[in-house]
Amino acid sequence: MLEYIIDDHDRWIRHPRRSLMYRVLVPIDDTDRAVQQVGTILDVPLHTDEVRAVLLHVFTENPEGASVSQLGSIHEARDRLEDAGIETQLAERSGTPAAEIVEAAEERDVDLIALAGRRRSPTGKAVFGSTSQRVMLDTDLPVLVRSTDD
Incomplete structure (x- = not known):
């Protein structure tokens, strides 16, 4: 995430044009799934003072x-992330979840989308679809998916 260059005195310095903030979109x-998503984000080896989480809910x-x-799910996720030192922002959209998640990620210029996927049988996926899969x-962004048991 950090880029370094050599200055005129052969010293390594941080690249001045590189943002040090890592932005994660958390739909x-x-x-229950929010708690698992937060746990997964906290397991990623990043310095929490360099991470900003955008907590998104898509109303259908x-x-x-x-x-x-x-x-309540937003409050739970926000409290757990902020207790770990991660700055949060809240966002909401209306529409089809997968399309709105991708659009929000692009608009907010995030570095990662962190999802919690439901385990479904192949038949269930065919009938109900999968937001995580969509x-x-x-998107061309990295997507971190935490499987859940519900």
Whole structure:
């Protein structure tokens, strides 16, 4: 992540044009999967002061007009990340989850998308589709997927 160059005095210095912040998009759905996603992010060997997590919830239906800041799963993920020293931002979108996740990642210029995928049988994938699979196919960004048992 860090780039170094040799200056005029043959010393190694950080490359001045390289951002030191590593941005991770964390699409959040339910609390159990959010906890697993956060655990996976914290297992990645990065300095937490160089990581910023964007916690995204995609509303597929929202007739009551709920906000991302009202979701317990978002609060749980934010609290755990901030307790570990990772700065967070909240984001929300409406629409088809996979398309909205990819679009948000591009708009926010993130370095990684961290998902929690559901384990499904091949028949289940064919019938219901897979948001994780669609995201992986539709982006050029690295995608970190944590399998869950639900």
